[in-house]
Amino acid sequence: MGAVSVKAEALMQRLAGLARPSELAAPREAAMARLAGMGLPSKRDEYWQYTDPAALNATVALPAALAVDDDAALFGALDAVRLVFVDGVFDAAASDDLALAGVTISRLANAPDGHWAETAYGALEALGQTPIARPWATLNTAYATDGLLIHVTGKAQKPLSITYLRRDQLTDAILHHVIKLDAGAELTLLEQGPAAARLNHVIEVDLGTSARFHHIRAQGRDMGRRAVTHIFAHLAGEALFKSFTLTADGALTRNEAVITFAGPNAKAHIAGAAMGDGAFHHDDTVFITHAAERCESRQVFKKVLKHGAVGVFQGKILVKKGAQKTDGYQISQALLLDDGSQFLAKPELEIYADDVKCSHGSTSGAIDDTALFYLRSRGVPLRAAQSLLILAFLADTIAEIEDEAIAEDIRAGLETWLARHES
Amino acid sequence: MANVEVDLPQLEVRDGVDRETIETVASMGAYKYGWATDIEMDYAPKGLSEDIVRLISSKNGEPEWLLEWRLAAYRRWLGMEEPHWAMLNYPKIDYQDQYYYATPRSMAIKPKSLDEVDPKLLATYKKLGIPLKEQALLAGVEAPEGERRVAVDAVFDSVSVGTTFKAELAKAGVIFCSISEAVKDHPELVRKYLGSVVPPTDNFFATLNSAVFSDGSFVYIPPGTRCPMELSTYFRINAENTGQFERTLIVCDRGAYVSYLEGCTAPKRDTHQLHAAVVELVILEDAEVKYSTVQNWYPGDEEGRGGIYNFVTKRADCREARAKVMWTQVETGSAITWKYPSCILRGDDSQGEFYSIAIANNAQQADTGTKMIHLGKRTKSRIVSKGISAGRAQNTYRGLVSMHPKATDSRNYTQCDSLLIGDQCGAHTVPYIEVKNTSSRVEHEATTSKVDEDQLFYCRSRGMSEEEAVALVVNGFCREVLQALPMEFAMEAQSLVAISLEGSVG
Numbered sequence: 001m002g003a004v005s006v007k008a009e010a011l012m013q014r015l016a017g018l019a020r021p022s023e024l025a026a027p028r029e030a031a032m033a034r035l036a037g038m039g040l041p042s043k044r045d046e047y048w049q050y051t052d053p054a055a056l057n058a059t060v061a062l063p064a065a066l067a068v069d070d071d072a073a074l075f076g077a078l079d080a081v082r083l084v085f086v087d088g089v090f091d092a093a094a095s096d097d098l099a100l101a102g103v104t105i106s107r108l109a110n111a112p113d114g115h116w117a118e119t120a121y122g123a124l125e126a127l128g129q130t131p132i133a134r135p136w137a138t139l140n141t142a143y144a145t146d147g148l149l150i151h152v153t154g155k156a157q158k159p160l161s162i163t164y165l166r167r168d169q170l171t172d173a174i175l176h177h178v179i180k181l182d183a184g185a186e187l188t189l190l191e192q193g194p195a196a197a198r199l200n201h202v203i204e205v206d207l208g209t210s211a212r213f214h215h216i217r218a219q220g221r222d223m224g225r226r227a228v229t230h231i232f233a234h235l236a237g238e239a240l241f242k243s244f245t246l247t248a249d250g251a252l253t254r255n256e257a258v259i260t261f262a263g264p265n266a267k268a269h270i271a272g273a274a275m276g277d278g279a280f281h282h283d284d285t286v287f288i289t290h291a292a293e294r295c296e297s298r299q300v301f302k303k304v305l306k307h308g309a310v311g312v313f314q315g316k317i318l319v320k321k322g323a324q325k326t327d328g329y330q331i332s333q334a335l336l337l338d339d340g341s342q343f344l345a346k347p348e349l350e351i352y353a354d355d356v357k358c359s360h361g362s363t364s365g366a367i368d369d370t371a372l373f374y375l376r377s378r379g380v381p382l383r384a385a386q387s388l389l390i391l392a393f394l395a396d397t398i399a400e401i402e403d404e405a406i407a408e409d410i411r412a413g414l415e416t417w418l419a420r421h422e423s
Numbered sequence: 424m425a426n427v428e429v430d431l432p433q434l435e436v437r438d439g440v441d442r443e444t445i446e447t448v449a450s451m452g453a454y455k456y457g458w459a460t461d462i463e464m465d466y467a468p469k470g471l472s473e474d475i476v477r478l479i480s481s482k483n484g485e486p487e488w489l490l491e492w493r494l495a496a497y498r499r500w501l502g503m504e505e506p507h508w509a510m511l512n513y514p515k516i517d518y519q520d521q522y523y524y525a526t527p528r529s530m531a532i533k534p535k536s537l538d539e540v541d542p543k544l545l546a547t548y549k550k551l552g553i554p555l556k557e558q559a560l561l562a563g564v565e566a567p568e569g570e571r572r573v574a575v576d577a578v579f580d581s582v583s584v585g586t587t588f589k590a591e592l593a594k595a596g597v598i599f600c601s602i603s604e605a606v607k608d609h610p611e612l613v614r615k616y617l618g619s620v621v622p623p624t625d626n627f628f629a630t631l632n633s634a635v636f637s638d639g640s641f642v643y644i645p646p647g648t649r650c651p652m653e654l655s656t657y658f659r660i661n662a663e664n665t666g667q668f669e670r671t672l673i674v675c676d677r678g679a680y681v682s683y684l685e686g687c688t689a690p691k692r693d694t695h696q697l698h699a700a701v702v703e704l705v706i707l708e709d710a711e712v713k714y715s716t717v718q719n720w721y722p723g724d725e726e727g728r729g730g731i732y733n734f735v736t737k738r739a740d741c742r743e744a745r746a747k748v749m750w751t752q753v754e755t756g757s758a759i760t761w762k763y764p765s766c767i768l769r770g771d772d773s774q775g776e777f778y779s780i781a782i783a784n785n786a787q788q789a790d791t792g793t794k795m796i797h798l799g800k801r802t803k804s805r806i807v808s809k810g811i812s813a814g815r816a817q818n819t820y821r822g823l824v825s826m827h828p829k830a831t832d833s834r835n836y837t838q839c840d841s842l843l844i845g846d847q848c849g850a851h852t853v854p855y856i857e858v859k860n861t862s863s864r865v866e867h868e869a870t871t872s873k874v875d876e877d878q879l880f881y882c883r884s885r886g887m888s889e890e891e892a893v894a895l896v897v898n899g900f901c902r903e904v905l906q907a908l909p910m911e912f913a914m915e916a917q918s919l920v921a922i923s924l925e926g927s928v929g
Contacts, residue, residue: 046508336858339831339860339861342857343856346854347867348851350852351849352848356843356871359868364863365865
């Protein structure tokens with residue numbers, strides 16, 4: 001009882017300073033009703049035991065110093081539609097024209113009454129609340145101030161590339177994108193940048209039959225930033241969903257992915273590479289529900305941790321009764337480069353169908369001494385040898401990116417980070 | 424085996440199938456140990472209160488400190504909440520609707536030797552296949568070649584009815600007796616070690632046990648002693664509406680070794696019965712304990728009526744360097760199993776191993792696994808868990824591997840495999856992995872699959888019935904664990920696997 005009132009109290013305090021925007025009022029009302037029953041997460045919740053939500057629960061965002069902008073932006077050479085958010089607000093002047101064949105894009109911040117997203121906004125988030133409540137996503141639905149509503153009717157010719165810039169040390173942003181792919185539609189979405197000192201981010205992706213969605217995200221490297229993100233994906237038959245996230249630094253990052261197979265023969269691959277040096281806490285929490293036959297899910301998560309960094313992985317595959325011929329695979333691995341770092345994992349399987357192939361693996365350890373010795377005996381200097389082995393360790397996650405040019409950009413981003421953190 | 428109904432038409436004899444096989448299959452009837460012994464019992468009044476705790480303590484003739492210890496646990500328990508994080512679904516337990524103490528009337532004055540024990544009790548154990556008579560062996564009659572001798576402590580409802588081979592064990596300096604005797608005869612040992620591994624404040628069920636435990640076994644192996652025979656405790660719940668709360672304490676002193684076996688059965692009853700045991704193992708420098716369990720409490724009928732609610736806290740403390748523990752469990756019984764035998768690897772270079780087969784059929788639910796807490800340097804642990812679900816059962820592996828910052832150069836390997844038979848059951852895996860230093864390596868693997876069709880087909884084409892084929896394939900799936908059991912237990916476990924899966928195919 002005590003815990004419930006503490007959580008409700010935390011929610012009241014968090015909401016005190018927030019104003020609810022008027023667009024898409026109906027789904028926001030519904031989210032408020034859901035939220036009232038949840039309260040905010042506490043460290044006593046099963047799915048928050050490894051990550052302390054206190055900084056997310058605080059009424060105001062803690063300041064996060066701005067990083068020197070010495071990194072080259074990723075995906076610079078790609079032919080893409082560029083969209084820019086500054087401190088959580090869409091910057092039309094800095095963005096390309098929103099016109100793209102087969103895609104209609106509008107802003108959440110000025111969605112008119114009767115907008116198509118009225119029924120889609122918050123729908124997958126609501127579905128994703130069972131069996132485990134995700135209050136931050138619900139709060140996001142109710143209070144998001146900006147975001148994009150993207151309807152894909154055909155094959156998008158170019159990727160959408162979103163850059164989230166941060167100019168203020170205290171930005172507290174709530175962003176929500178809704179992406180709807182009709183049957184057979186295709187879209188690649190690229191995201192990069194630190195976005196805010198504290199970011200609450202939700203993406204809902206509804207994939208129609210045989211739709212294909214690729215998502216590549218590079219979370220900004222500012223050390224002090226905090227983020228809680230959710231991706232809710234709902235796959236119809238034969239659909240393909242692929243998501244890759246690169247996280248470098250950040251005081252706190254909680255990335256949740258909630259994926260549901262609703263039709264047969266669909267595929268979802270989700271991968272993450274995280275690198276942390278110092279007071280870095282990174283949490284991947286994945287929940288995949290197989291509710292249809294012959295679907296394939298794949299989770300590949302790798303973390304490189306040093307100087308007290310903490311990596312968390314909580315991944316679950318739920319196979320419902322009747323979801324026969326499911327193929328579920330999950331791997332989570334950590335390289336701990338020194339004694340101060342920690343890897344905390346909870347890879348779960350919950351299976352109610354017998355004709356399935358599900359497995360998970362999790363390993364943790366230091367860099368392989370034999371491999372290191374081999375490289376050094378071939379004249380590779382220690383630091384370079386270490387970097388090489390770290391890159392090799394993370395390679396499985398990058399292999400999940402289909403587009404070679406994008407994969408190359410991510411690899412370059414990784415190398416830059418490693419070069420900066422060699423000591 | 425009064426109530427065994429065998430559907431004979433299914434057992435048509437085919438060429439090339441010998442009679443014995445047919446009989447084995449026929450004997451895979453319902454639960455074999457479901458009969459009850461009609462014996463006069465003394466009960467404490469139903470329900471739980473300080474008075475009941477005092478009564479249990481006075482019945483056992485306990486010293487003041489132990490009564491205080493129990494009462495402190497009881498008072499703490501009153502403020503605790505029953506845990507519900509396990510994947511178990513059962514109606515609310517009414518803790519006031521249980522008998523916390525039941526003893527055969529003939530045990531009111533403790534018999535001095537096995538000869539004075541009520542013949543009905545001895546007959547019960549004979550029927551269960553537990554040898555309590557040692558005279559023949561002691562009289563110098565040679566045991567048949569290869570037959571190993573096992574000393575047995577038999578616990579019937581709330582009290583220990585007898586311990587065999589006590590004299591011979593005493594010669595080696597080994598103390599093996601019921602815990603109530605140990606409290607009287609070896610108070611210094613009991614006081615030093617009781618609750619030192621599982622403190623009375625540990626968890627809801629362990630705290631309840633600390634308040635009301637009635638009996639159980641106590642083992643002390645002195646330094647440098649290899650226990651001359653296997654020790655065994657046999658638990659039997661007989662009385663209706665009675666909870667069994669036994670407490671086992673094993674202390675293996677420096678350089679000593681013991682192999683300990685534990686078996687359990689209960690009669691068929693339509694009501695659920697509560698079992699909340701605590702097992703504590705204290706293992707000192709260079710000592711080794713092997714603890715094997717075949718848990719075959721009454722699982723309830725196909726509809727989930729009756730059966731034991733089994734909430735057990737088992738923990739081994741490898742307190743000093745190079746201590747070693749091996750838990751092996753075959754869990755086939757109980758309506759509800761909530762059990763996580765754990766290893767605290769405190770001593771440097773200590774080792775913990777956990778081998779488990781958990782079978783859940785019909786309406787059974789099992790949530791079981793282990794905890795490996797690595798505190799010492801260069802500690803090693805290994806987990807091999809085989810879960811089998813059939814019928815409408817739910818089977819969960821739940822485990823923790825924790826590498827503390829100081830447990831450098833440690834190692835863990837975990838293998839969790841689940842097998843599903845039929846599309847109405849569930850198999851779940853919930854491992855927690857916490858690594859807090861760089862030099863340790865942790866590996867976890869888990870798979871879930873169904874019984875291999877090709878293997879089944881092969882067996883069927885060789886004339887086996889579907890059930891025999893499944894039993895054979897499942898035994899193959901479990902072999903790594905079966906191999907870890909002492910030989911006699913392995914045989915028993917193998918046939919138990921077959922019996923437990925009865926009715927799960929076709």
